[in-house]
Amino acid sequence: MSRNLELFERGKQVIPGGVNSPVRAFGQVGGTPRFVKRAEGAWFWDADDKQYLDYVGSWGPAILGHAHPEVVKAVQDAAVGGLSFGAPTEGEVAIAEEICKLLPSVEQVRLVSSGTEATMSTIRLARGFTGRDLIVKFEGCYHGHSDSLLVKAGSGLLTFGNPSSGGVPADCTKHTLVLQYNDVNQLSDTFKELGDKIACVILEPIAGNMNLIKPSAEFVKALRALTEQYGAVLIYDEVMTGFRVALECAQGLHGITPDLTTLGKVVGGGMPLAAFGGRADIMGKIAPLGNVYQAGTLSGNPLSVAAGLATLRLIQQPGFHAALGTRSARLAQGLAEAAREAGVPLSSDSVGGMFGFYFSESVPASYAEATRCDIPRFKAFFHAMLDEGVYLAPSAYEAGFISIAHTEALIEDTIAAARRAFANI
Ligand SMILES: *Cc1c(COP(=O)(O)O)cnc(C)c1O
Numbered sequence: 001m002s003r004n005l006e007l008f009e010r011g012k013q014v015i016p017g018g019v020n021s022p023v024r025a026f027g028q029v030g031g032t033p034r035f036v037k038r039a040e041g042a043w044f045w046d047a048d049d050k051q052y053l054d055y056v057g058s059w060g061p062a063i064l065g066h067a068h069p070e071v072v073k074a075v076q077d078a079a080v081g082g083l084s085f086g087a088p089t090e091g092e093v094a095i096a097e098e099i100c101k102l103l104p105s106v107e108q109v110r111l112v113s114s115g116t117e118a119t120m121s122t123i124r125l126a127r128g129f130t131g132r133d134l135i136v137k138f139e140g141c142y143h144g145h146s147d148s149l150l151v152k153a154g155s156g157l158l159t160f161g162n163p164s165s166g167g168v169p170a171d172c173t174k175h176t177l178v179l180q181y182n183d184v185n186q187l188s189d190t191f192k193e194l195g196d197k198i199a200c201v202i203l204e205p206i207a208g209n210m211n212l213i214k215p216s217a218e219f220v221k222a223l224r225a226l227t228e229q230y231g232a233v234l235i236y237d238e239v240m241t242g243f244r245v246a247l248e249c250a251q252g253l254h255g256i257t258p259d260l261t262t263l264g265k266v267v268g269g270g271m272p273l274a275a276f277g278g279r280a281d282i283m284g285k286i287a288p289l290g291n292v293y294q295a296g297t298l299s300g301n302p303l304s305v306a307a308g309l310a311t312l313r314l315i316q317q318p319g320f321h322a323a324l325g326t327r328s329a330r331l332a333q334g335l336a337e338a339a340r341e342a343g344v345p346l347s348s349d350s351v352g353g354m355f356g357f358y359f360s361e362s363v364p365a366s367y368a369e370a371t372r373c374d375i376p377r378f379k380a381f382f383h384a385m386l387d388e389g390v391y392l393a394p395s396a397y398e399a400g401f402i403s404i405a406h407t408e409a410l411i412e413d414t415i416a417a418a419r420r421a422f423a424n425i
Contacts, residue, residue, distance in 0.1 A: 003047035007035045029382045029394045039066035041405035052391040057401040060265035065405025071269050071310045078306035091305040098312050105257045109277025111300040115239035115264030116144030118274040121294045122260045126200035126233035128292035129282045136201040138181040140210030140367025143237050153178040182365045184222045195230035202235040205250035208399035210370045212356025220254045239264035245352035269311030273304035324353035327411050328402050334415030342422035355400045384421035
């Protein structure tokens with residue numbers, strides 16, 4: 001029997017669904033999840049010692065490839081000095097300085113341990129700062145699993161959200177408005193009607209949790225103009241895009257200065273670290289300076305900070321993001337070409353170290369459009385690629401990630417594998 005299957009069966013006895021985060025269970029694609037034994041560069045090896053070219057990269061953090069020697073060394077050195085203190089360290093100051101240096105919109109920043117904590121805390125902060133309750137999010141954007149953000153659109157144009165998870169009281173989501181991504185009219189109508197009650201707008205500035213979806217320039221401009229006009233806080237949730245789409249993040253690409261930004265994934269270099277920061281007048285409302293409470297026993301953990309600092313320094317090498325961008329663009333284009341040759345309708349897109357491919361004629365602009373893709377075909381392609389030793393995200397609604405260890409030659413190998421996969425499905 002496959003060792004992956006054996007571990008999955010064993011795991012299911014003691015872990016719900018055998019996994020510690022739902023998408024890992026292969027629910028959408030079926031089959032047995034691959035249990036990772038070790039990983040290096042662009043590759044990982046599963047429990048059966050089969051080798052895979054990894055396009056998930058821990059869902060984004062592995063931008064340098066797995067187990068980069070300098071990152072590993074930084075973590076080892078930190079570990080020898082103690083694992084956690086519950087008291088401040090120099091590393092925390094250094095990584096905060098680094099983040100503030102790289103992101104002009106961030107004057108002050110606080111470290112936390114997960115993206116969920118970062119987004120949850122920014123929402124609380126925006127409410128505390130404005131004294132307002134309403135928050136606006138967009139359908140298909142994921143901001144972690146705190147109650148007020150686990151919400152789906154109600155029916156009708158201007159409706160408050162309904163819980164999208166069991167265990168979330170409707171009372172927790174009744175202040176959350178869910179709008180359509182890229183719908184400028186709906187956004188401005190919402191502000192006209194409720195603008196003076198809206199504490200904040202939170203968005204994935206380039207969406208990566210409903211496959212890869214880019215905002216239009218008009219949408220981005222309207223977001224900044226309306227939040228400014230009505231005194232609402234604009235939150236760029238860059239947990240996925242931060243330091244991945246560009247060194248200056250999505251906000252740099254957009255030429256937008258958000259009020260608050262959340263970071264995670266790349267910023268921790270594979271360790272549990274996330275951050276939120278922005279305008280000093282808003283950040284000054286957090287305890288101990290202000291009355292908005294926020295805390296964490298392991299916040300700014302020295303091992304996580306060491307991994308994050310080493311990663312942030314390495315990605316500042318000249319040409320780093322340009323190389324990532326060229327390679328993911330080539331991958332996206334190559335996948336579309338391979339599909340076209342096989343007569344399979346497929347579109348694709350990319351930005352920096354992120355890519356998306358869609359089993360539909362055109363690149364989607366919203367959640368509704370993203371869900372109009374051919375899921376059975378995606379499943380067949382996913383498994384054909386897995387057989388080829390290429391590990392794609394096990395869901396049609398996730399973006400793909402490359403690392404700097406994904407060389408041009410590996411990208412060409414992947415396109416060749418896709419050509420064979422399309423021919424067989
Ligand atoms: C991953 C992600 C989160 C949640 O981060 P966790 O570390 O998984 O809690 C929040 N927002 C976005 C945009 C993400 O991609």
